[in-house]
Amino acid sequence: MSTAITGIGELVSWDPERPVRSDAALVIEDDVVAWVGDASQVPAADEVIDAAGAAVIPGFVDSHTHLVFAGDRSAEFAARMAGEPYVAGGIRTTVAATRAAGAAELTRLASARMAELRGQGTTTAEIKSGYGLDVATEELLLQVAGTLTEETTYLGAHVVPPELSASEYVELVTGEMLTRCAPHAKWVDVFCETGAFDADQARAVLTAGMAAGLSPRIHANQLGYGPGVQLACELGAAAADHCTYLSDADVAALAETGVVAGLLPGVEFSTRHPYPDARRLLDAGVRISIATDCNPGTSYTSSMPFCIALAVRDMGLTPTEALRAATEGGAVSLRRTDVGHLRPGARADLVILDAPSHVHLSYRPGVPLVRQVLIGGRVG
Numbered sequence: 206m207s208t209a210i211t212g213i214g215e216l217v218s219w220d221p222e223r224p225v226r227s228d229a230a231l232v233i234e235d236d237v238v239a240w241v242g243d244a245s246q247v248p249a250a251d252e253v254i255d256a257a258g259a260a261v262i263p264g265f266v267d268s269h270t271h272l273v274f275a276g277d278r279s280a281e282f283a284a285r286m287a288g289e290p291y292v293a294g295g296i297r298t299t300v301a302a303t304r305a306a307g308a309a310e311l312t313r314l315a316s317a318r319m320a321e322l323r324g325q326g327t328t329t330a331e332i333k334s335g336y337g338l339d340v341a342t343e344e345l346l347l348q349v350a351g352t353l354t355e356e357t358t359y360l361g362a363h364v365v366p367p368e369l370s371a372s373e374y375v376e377l378v379t380g381e382m383l384t385r386c387a388p389h390a391k392w393v394d395v396f397c398e399t400g401a402f403d404a405d406q407a408r409a410v411l412t413a414g415m416a417a418g419l420s421p422r423i424h425a426n427q428l429g430y431g432p433g434v435q436l437a438c439e440l441g442a443a444a445a446d447h448c449t450y451l452s453d454a455d456v457a458a459l460a461e462t463g464v465v466a467g468l469l470p471g472v473e474f475s476t477r478h479p480y481p482d483a484r485r486l487l488d489a490g491v492r493i494s495i496a497t498d499c500n501p502g503t504s505y506t507s508s509m510p511f512c513i514a515l516a517v518r519d520m521g522l523t524p525t526e527a528l529r530a531a532t533e534g535g536a537v538s539l540r541r542t543d544v545g546h547l548r549p550g551a552r553a554d555l556v557i558l559d560a561p562s563h564v565h566l567s568y569r570p571g572v573p574l575v576r577q578v579l580i581g582g583r584v585g
């Protein structure tokens with residue numbers, strides 16, 4: 206089965222020779238991109254989709270989400286907008302609600318959120334556990350996540366639950382909980398921050414996860430300067446996410462090791478912390494991604510276009526750099542080569558925009574510009 210997309214006003218493929226081109230066409234064979242070229246040379250195909258001058262971009266790769274949770278923290282957000290600071294302990298509110306919800310309710314909630322992501326152009330999403338903080342619930346959250354994505358992350362070490370001491374909990378996270386959760390996860394993550402886990406505890410969590418076959422990523426340097434980024438670089442993590450407060454040494458270590466700096470501007474929008482300086486990172490040669498961090502505490506948005514607009518307006522990126530970080534950057538963060546671009550051989554994950562150019566994603570913030578989403582060549 207082949208599908209030709211014709212009449213593409215602007216195609217973003219991230220081909221090194223012509224990353225953005227006009228008057229293009231693209232052919233999909235089964236679930237992969239088979240051909241990309243000038244509109245005038247498009248080969249015959251079984252069916253045709255006419256983009257009618259619209260822009261076509263790779264589907265967004267959202268490399269950081271917490272989609273499986275129950276409960277509502279809108280009052281906490283409202284209080285923050287009135288001047289209250291964000292504190293990591295708010296996570297425990299969601300833990301109580303999540304433990305009380307059953308598998309069916311958690312599945313319903315997470316599936317609805319995933320549909321929300323897809324409707325806004327996200328075709329690959331990572332999903333973390335982290336709102337269970339006991340063995341059975343963490344395992345359940347990963348089972349639910351696994352029905353929605355192959356990019357599942359064990360985040361037992363989100364915060365210490367009220368019923369245990371920090372040392373008891375690290376023992377659980379690196380012991381019985383890891384044994385039960387590792388079969389359902391690809392990644393291991395830890396929230397390395399004041400109020401969550403310090404450098405030694407975070408190192409113990411990540412190294413135990415690695416010994417169990419998981420690959421490390423980390424929540425680092427979100428609320429203040431700290432050891433998380435250096436730890437990510439020491440362990441060869443795929444990504445250090447947040448990177449809001451970075452010393453010059455942190456930036457140099459990221460550039461040297463190739464650890465992706467995952468930028469999550471929805472968090473700064475929703476906590477009133479300063480936005481990370483993406484320009485400083487790119488200028489230093491650091492690889493970056495942009496993700497939503499969709500979660501009930503610090504960033505309850507499922508919209509990659511919204512995050513792109515924030516990154517352009519407040520983080521020093523051009524519209525093209527921001528889109529690249531939200532697609533190819535996310536793929537690098539997840540160590541994926543089959544998504545995040547539209548070169549021949551890519552999985553046919555793409556978005557037809559209701560706009561002539563990808564610049565409209567930040568030029569028209571808040572406007573629904575996703576006309577059609579294809580995942581593996583099929584209408585999503």
Ligand SMILES: N=CN[C@@H](CCC(=O)O)C(=O)O
Pocket residue numbers: 293295296299396424427472498500501502503504
């Ligand atoms: N930083 C840690 N975890 C989430 C926030 C979780 C919460 O407050 O519920 C984050 O990525 O921002």
Ligand SMILES: [Zn+2]
Pocket residue numbers: 269270271424498500
């Ligand atoms: Zn997070």
